[in-house]
Amino acid sequence: MDDPTAKAELLERQLGHFQPEGGSARPTVGEAPYGRLLSGIRGVRLEVTGVRAKFKYAAHRPSETQDRIAAGLAARGGPRDAAAGEHLERRRRA
Structure with missing residues (x-):
């Protein structure tokens, strides 16, 4: 394009x-x-044929940083933010 x-x-x-x-x-x-x-800038259309993902939840960050991330997810309220926040909390308790 x-x-x-x-x-x-x-x-x-x-x-x-x-x-x-x-x-x-x-x-x-x-x-x-x-x-x-x-x-x-060039525009290119790609067809996604597969996805491999790695999720990072700030596990090695200070608790203050994790608190800030959790609060940001809750405040933003995007389509997948609640699930990400729940996962972050599960990882913190593990």
């Missing part, structure tokens, strides 16, 4: 998915901060 408008739309969808709470400028052709950077 090389069209700047198409790349801006793709980038906007990705930002909306990965940063739903916002905090990023809207990608717009010709406008800062992404406008002049779009020429260096």
Whole structure:
């Protein structure tokens, strides 16, 4: 994908998915901060055929850090945040 408008739309969808709470400028052709950077971005469509995942739950971090992570998950309340928070708590008790 090389069209700047198409790349801006793709980038906007990705930002909306990965940063739903916002905090990023809207990608717009010709406008800062992404406008002049779009020429260096390539859009590629991939088909995922398998997933291997490793979950990290800050097991070796201080309890204050784990408390902050648990509180952040609870406050954010995303689709999988409750399950991640429960897993974090189980690992802390183990």
